[in-house]
Amino acid sequence: MPPGFSVGPRFEYPEKRTWPGRISDRWWMSDAERVGAMSSVAEALKELHRLHVKIGGLKDQLARGPRQIAVGEKRVATLQEELERARESLKRARILADEKQLQLKTREDRIVDLQGKLNTAASNREYQTLKEQIEADRQANAVLTDEILELLERIDRMAEDVEQAEQRVKEAEKQLGQTRDRVAEISAELKEQLEETMRELAGVEVRLPDELRREYERVVRARGSEGLAGVDSDSCGACHQTLTSQMLNELALGKPVFCPGCGAILFRCE
Numbered sequence: 258m259p260p261g262f263s264v265g266p267r268f269e270y271p272e273k274r275t276w277p278g279r280i281s282d283r284w285w286m287s288d289a290e291r292v293g294a295m296s297s298v299a300e301a302l303k304e305l306h307r308l309h310v311k312i313g314g315l316k317d318q319l320a321r322g323p324r325q326i327a328v329g330e331k332r333v334a335t336l337q338e339e340l341e342r343a344r345e346s347l348k349r350a351r352i353l354a355d356e357k358q359l360q361l362k363t364r365e366d367r368i369v370d371l372q373g374k375l376n377t378a379a380s381n382r383e384y385q386t387l388k389e390q391i392e393a394d395r396q397a398n399a400v401l402t403d404e405i406l407e408l409l410e411r412i413d414r415m416a417e418d419v420e421q422a423e424q425r426v427k428e429a430e431k432q433l434g435q436t437r438d439r440v441a442e443i444s445a446e447l448k449e450q451l452e453e454t455m456r457e458l459a460g461v462e463v464r465l466p467d468e469l470r471r472e473y474e475r476v477v478r479a480r481g482s483e484g485l486a487g488v489d490s491d492s493c494g495a496c497h498q499t500l501t502s503q504m505l506n507e508l509a510l511g512k513p514v515f516c517p518g519c520g521a522i523l524f525r526c527e
C-alpha cells in the first residue's frame with residue numbers, strides 16, 4: 258500500500274506512468290522490476306549523455322557557418338578598402354599629371370610669346386634677356402616633360418593595380434557567395450539533424466523518474482553534456498574523481514549517483 262492512501266470504495270490509483278517519485282517507492286513493482294527499472298534509468302542516462310554530446314557537436318558545427326561567413330565578409334571589406342585606396346591614388350596621380358601638362362602648355366605658350374617679342378626688342382640687352390628667359394623656360398619644360406613621362410608610366414602601373422584589386426574583390430565576393438550557399442545547405446541539414454536528436458532526447462528524458470529528471474534538467478541546463486558522466490572503472494569520466502565503494506555499489510544497483518567532484522549524474526559505461 259502506498260503511503261498516504263487509504264482504501265475507499267471509489268478510490269482509483271493514479272496512472273502508473275505518471276506516478277511521481279523514486280523507483281524504490283514504486284509500490285506496485287516487485288524487487289526484480291525495481292532493479293529492472295533502475296537499470297533502465299542507467300541505460301537512459303547513458304543514452305541521454307550520448308545524445309547531449311551529439312547535440313553539442315551539432316551546435317558547434319552550426320556555429321561554425323556564421324563564423325566562416327564573417328571571415329569572408331571581412332576579407333571582402335578589406336579588399337574593397339584596398340581597391341578604394343588604389344583608385345584614390347590613381348585619381349590623385351591623374352590630377353597631378355593634368356596639372357603638370359597644363360603647366361607645360363602654359364610655359365610653351367609663353368615661349369611662343371617671348372619668341373614673338375624677340376623681333377620687337379628695343380635693345381640688344383632686352384633681346385638677350387628675352388633669349389635667357391626663353392632658354393630658362395625650355396630647360397624647365399624639359400625637366401617637366403621628363404617628370405610627366407615618369408608620372409604617366411606610374412599611372413599605367415597604378416591602373417593595372419586598380420584592375421588587379423578589382424579582380425581580387427570580385428574573386429573574394431564569389432568565394433563569399435559560395436561560402437554562404439554551402440553554409441546555408443549544411444545548416445539546413447544540421448538543423449534537421451538537431452531537431453531529430455532533440456526529439457529523440459525528449460523521448461528518452463520521459464524515461465527518467467520525476468525526481469531524477471528535475472536534477473537532470475538542472476545539471477544539463479548548467480553544463481550540457483558534461484552534466485552527465487560515464488564511470489571509468491572507479492572514477493568519474495568527466496573530472497576523474499575517484500568514487501567510494503558505496504557509490505559504486507549504488508551504481509551497480511542502477512541507482513542515481515552524483516559525482517562528488519563535479520556534480521555530474523553518473524552512469525555505468527559498459
Ligand SMILES: [Zn+2]
Nearest residue numbers: 493496516519
Ligand atoms: Zn565528476
